[in-house]
Amino acid sequence: MKELLQSIVAAHPGFLELRYHRRVQNSFFAQKGRVEDASSRTRAGVGVRALVDGAWGFSSTSDLSRDGIDRAVDRAVTAARDLARADGRKIAPLPPTTLARANHVGDDFDTLLAQPLGDKLSRVMDLERATRESSSRIHTASSMYAEIFEEKSIVTTDGAAASYRIVRPELRVAAFAEKDGAQVVGRNSVGVQGGWNCLFNHQTAQGIAERTAKQAVDQLDAPHVPGGVKTVILAPSIVGLLSHEAIGHTVEADFVLAGSVAAGKIGRMVASEHVTLCDSANSEYESGACGTLPFDDEGVPAQRTTIIQNGRLVSYLHNRETAAEFGVAPTGNARAWEYSDEPLVRMRNTYIEPGTMSLDEMIAGVEDGYLLDNPGSGQADATGEFMFGAGYAIEIKHGRLGRIFREVTISGVAFEMLRTVDAVSREFRWDLGSGYCGKWQPAKVDAGGPYLRCQVMLGGRQ
Amino acid sequence: MQHGTELREHAERLLDLARRAGADEAQVSASHDREIKVGFERNELSLSASGEETSLRLRVHHQHRLGAASTNSTDRHDLERAVEAAMAMASFSPPDEHLNLPFPAPLEERPDLWDESIVSVGPEQLRSMAEEFLRALREDARVSIDSGNVSSELDESWLLNTHGIAVRERQTRLAWLGSGQGLDGDDITNFDYGGGMSYRLEGARERMLVDGRRMARQIAGTFGAGTGVSYKGCVLLSPRALEELVLDPLESHLSGLQVFYGKSNFTDDKLGTPVTSPLFSLEDDPTDPLLVGCTAWDSEGVPTSRRTFIERGVLRLQMENAYSAKRRGRSLTGHCGFGLHGAKVASGETPLADLVSGRQPLLVVHRFSGNVDAQSGDFSGVAKGSHLHAAGERRPISETMISGNLFAMLRCIEGVSREVETVENGYVAPWILFDGISVTAQDQVGRP
Numbered sequence: 001m002k003e004l005l006q007s008i009v010a011a012h013p014g015f016l017e018l019r020y021h022r023r024v025q026n027s028f029f030a031q032k033g034r035v036e037d038a039s040s041r042t043r044a045g046v047g048v049r050a051l052v053d054g055a056w057g058f059s060s061t062s063d064l065s066r067d068g069i070d071r072a073v074d075r076a077v078t079a080a081r082d083l084a085r086a087d088g089r090k091i092a093p094l095p096p097t098t099l100a101r102a103n104h105v106g107d108d109f110d111t112l113l114a115q116p117l118g119d120k121l122s123r124v125m126d127l128e129r130a131t132r133e134s135s136s137r138i139h140t141a142s143s144m145y146a147e148i149f150e151e152k153s154i155v156t157t158d159g160a161a162a163s164y165r166i167v168r169p170e171l172r173v174a175a176f177a178e179k180d181g182a183q184v185v186g187r188n189s190v191g192v193q194g195g196w197n198c199l200f201n202h203q204t205a206q207g208i209a210e211r212t213a214k215q216a217v218d219q220l221d222a223p224h225v226p227g228g229v230k231t232v233i234l235a236p237s238i239v240g241l242l243s244h245e246a247i248g249h250t251v252e253a254d255f256v257l258a259g260s261v262a263a264g265k266i267g268r269m270v271a272s273e274h275v276t277l278c279d280s281a282n283s284e285y286e287s288g289a290c291g292t293l294p295f296d297d298e299g300v301p302a303q304r305t306t307i308i309q310n311g312r313l314v315s316y317l318h319n320r321e322t323a324a325e326f327g328v329a330p331t332g333n334a335r336a337w338e339y340s341d342e343p344l345v346r347m348r349n350t351y352i353e354p355g356t357m358s359l360d361e362m363i364a365g366v367e368d369g370y371l372l373d374n375p376g377s378g379q380a381d382a383t384g385e386f387m388f389g390a391g392y393a394i395e396i397k398h399g400r401l402g403r404i405f406r407e408v409t410i411s412g413v414a415f416e417m418l419r420t421v422d423a424v425s426r427e428f429r430w431d432l433g434s435g436y437c438g439k440w441q442p443a444k445v446d447a448g449g450p451y452l453r454c455q456v457m458l459g460g461r462q
Numbered sequence: 463m464q465h466g467t468e469l470r471e472h473a474e475r476l477l478d479l480a481r482r483a484g485a486d487e488a489q490v491s492a493s494h495d496r497e498i499k500v501g502f503e504r505n506e507l508s509l510s511a512s513g514e515e516t517s518l519r520l521r522v523h524h525q526h527r528l529g530a531a532s533t534n535s536t537d538r539h540d541l542e543r544a545v546e547a548a549m550a551m552a553s554f555s556p557p558d559e560h561l562n563l564p565f566p567a568p569l570e571e572r573p574d575l576w577d578e579s580i581v582s583v584g585p586e587q588l589r590s591m592a593e594e595f596l597r598a599l600r601e602d603a604r605v606s607i608d609s610g611n612v613s614s615e616l617d618e619s620w621l622l623n624t625h626g627i628a629v630r631e632r633q634t635r636l637a638w639l640g641s642g643q644g645l646d647g648d649d650i651t652n653f654d655y656g657g658g659m660s661y662r663l664e665g666a667r668e669r670m671l672v673d674g675r676r677m678a679r680q681i682a683g684t685f686g687a688g689t690g691v692s693y694k695g696c697v698l699l700s701p702r703a704l705e706e707l708v709l710d711p712l713e714s715h716l717s718g719l720q721v722f723y724g725k726s727n728f729t730d731d732k733l734g735t736p737v738t739s740p741l742f743s744l745e746d747d748p749t750d751p752l753l754v755g756c757t758a759w760d761s762e763g764v765p766t767s768r769r770t771f772i773e774r775g776v777l778r779l780q781m782e783n784a785y786s787a788k789r790r791g792r793s794l795t796g797h798c799g800f801g802l803h804g805a806k807v808a809s810g811e812t813p814l815a816d817l818v819s820g821r822q823p824l825l826v827v828h829r830f831s832g833n834v835d836a837q838s839g840d841f842s843g844v845a846k847g848s849h850l851h852a853a854g855e856r857r858p859i860s861e862t863m864i865s866g867n868l869f870a871m872l873r874c875i876e877g878v879s880r881e882v883e884t885v886e887n888g889y890v891a892p893w894i895l896f897d898g899i900s901v902t903a904q905d906q907v908g909r910p
Binding site: 078083257376 | 507531533540543552558606608609642643650651652653843900904
């Protein structure tokens with residue numbers, strides 16, 4: 001396919017970007033001993049972007065013949081030409097930059113493809129059963145497995161000619177318990193880039209089952225957290241969510257240009273000096289981070305971008321267009337979810353660098369607070385005001401862990417909250433690989449970090 | 463746009479291949495979509511785009527085992543591969559004797575949702591509409607639009623199964639969407655978003671502009687947001703805030719399948735008994751051409767119709783699909799995906815102004831951004847774009863969280879507004895005043 005795309009761009013007079021994308025997603029969902037979903041979805045096509053007279057045109061086609069792609073090119077060029085007639089901002093030609101020309105096959109792509117689907121479904125059903133049987137108080141359990149095989153080729157008129165194949169499996173488990181008519185649920189999920197065994201790098205399947213069931217049972221009698229500002233220790237999963245939602249979105253250059261709170265703050269202290277925050281297309285510190293990519297959807301090679309260096313804001317996240325506007329090099333953050341989506345500025349693997357303390361030392365330093373883990377969903381504003389859920393909270397009193405509390409949502413203003421960080425652990429973990437970022441279109445991302453001690457507002461009960 | 467008969471032929475071909483491969487029962491959903499859109503970014507037009515796709519989804523039952531596959535290719539070889547994949551999936555699945563596909567049943571008439579004048583809307587006309595929408599969104603120059611678009615969409619779909627169901631639906635839509643925030647020096651408001659759609663071109667422009675101006679006013683009304691106050695008591699939820707906080711989790715508990723799994727609070731023994739305050743009523747209306755869920759059949763080809771689920775607080779019905787209906791000995795309701803097609807929360811007797819007056823402090827929540835545990839009903843999150851009525855004044859607030867339990871809250875309704883709003887053409891709801899909600903602000907605890 002790459003060769004066909006190259007032959008098409010070779011004859012094109014202006015800037016053209018062709019992106020072939022084939023995605024195969026196999027999914028299983030089992031609940032209470034029953035299979036609710038066993039499906040295979042294949043979607044393939046070519047997305048075309050043309051830059052004509054300072055305007056973007058985009059079109060997509062699932063017709064993979066030369067004629068079909070040629071027609072899509074014509075539509076994109078016509079659309080761009082039409083838009084160029086409108087008043088408003090004209091995009092300057094994209095400056096030359098180093099573009100990928102390699103072919104990459106991700107670890108375990110072929111191995112996972114060769115592993116029989118029946119074997120995977122059987123393991124998913126075993127996991128559901130093990131979760132259900134972990135406690136007599138669990139009345140229902142569910143488990144879901146999905147594997148996304150991605151094949152992409154990017155070819156542009158200014159030199160990109162690269163392709164990759166990667167696979168991302170993910171697993172979700174839930175346990176449901178009930179007491180006196182009140183229902184509770186425990187949830188766990190893991191997502192990686194790699195093979196089946198990578199899903200169990202940190203916990204065995206049995207361990208996941210037991211942990212999920214325990215979370216549900218513990219919540220049956222757990223009280224609610226009182227509302228207010230508290231000292232908390234955020235687990236790596238929550239630190240990842242914070243890095244992504246509260247900081248990462250505000251430094252996406254398209255949001256910056258639209259007026260996010262990060263605008264104009266390059267070079268300024270925005271966090272405590274304990275905080276160094278990055279977004280990387282590589283899997284730093286440990287392998288398997290889900291947002292790992294050899295190059296982005298404009299063909300810009302993989303790289304790590306330091307966003308905050310010891311508390312100081314040093315970079316935004318860019319595609320080629322915004323990088324040109326800011327007069328910096330692109331950071332490789334242009335991503336599109338499906339062939340029919342146009343690339344947007346998106347994150348990859350977002351994290352805070354580990355520090356030097358141990359988790360135990362951090363807990364010992366808390367007089368009255370909580371350890372928060374198991375992230376729920378999250379959102380953040382351009383103001384940096386964020387909220388996200390923690391599946392449970394463990395009380396910390398006089399430097400010791402205590403009672404378990406129910407799910408809680410935390411909120412704050414990112415740059416204010418980061419100034420309260422006073423301790424960062426040396427332990428590090430990617431822990432958001434089963435997550436999807438939503439910004440008009442989904443994106444598979446990862447996030448993580450060390451344990452982080454700071455102050456946030458808990459949305460608890462009065 | 464493909465001709466409907468061509469799409470049906472693709473679907474029949476796939477169904478036939480599934481039969482030949484040994485499927486005992488099979489269902490094919492085929493759709494053909496075309497979209498043209500003009501997008502804007504940072505207050506200016508930024509992109510003109512188009513796309514077209516045919517998709518085919520196959521579900522098979524083989525020896526009471528379930529398998530499914532889909533493809534966006536109509537090539538015979540790819541259809542054969544889809545059948546192989548679905549049959550392979552079925553071969554791995556454990557048997558379940560309650561799997562079944564429905565038989566044909568008469569469909570109710572629905573308004574014609576196809577408008578040839580939308581079919582002929584081209585990029586140039588869309589560009590002009592996008593410019594108008596952007597101007598409406600920026601009625602107040604302090605409102606900065608991060609991104610959005612105006613699009614014309616054509617969808618045609620067929621659903622066929624081996625029991626003889628063969629139903630077709632087609633829709634045209636003109637849709638608009640925008641997101642942004644207010645910027646006035648260092649004063650940045652909460653992010654907000656909004657949109658809408660129309661199946662007909664006539665009147666669409668006017669509605670688009672109304673939506674744009676409403677969003678602009680909503681954003682501009684939250685400049686100067688200050689700290690709120692912490693209290694436990696009444697909170698007024700806007701129609702918009704009800705979606706995530708009330709309607710989405712309620713759908714889960716109204717599912718017959720969730721009842722079967724023991725995951726619903728609305729168990730069978732609660733049918734005919736009060737589950738909420740008598741001020742609350744909820745129906746599903748798949749007949750309303752103002753709502754995106756207007757449809758004559760669900761994704762198993764089962765007829766849809768208007769149905770009341772909660773009537774003045776009393777649970778009347780649960781949603782069923784072919785599987786849950788057979789498993790539980792119930793009738794089909796046309797809710798294959800266990801979601802309401804067009805949720806309508808009944809209006810009340812009280813003017814909105816009366817709900818607000820005389821109660822202080824009162825938080826009026828425009829949008830809820832938070833977490834709702836659909837299982838327990840526990841929720842906590844941030845009140846976005848919201849206002850506080852306290853000490854005789856109304857003022858915008860930020861960094862204020864609300865927390866409570868959905869099921870407790872539904873029994874503590876103090877009032878329902880006479881006025882209703884259609885939210886992004888998805889559902890219709892009034893403002894509802896709930897008691898017993900915890901509000902946490904930065905007031906007493908100080909900034910972190």
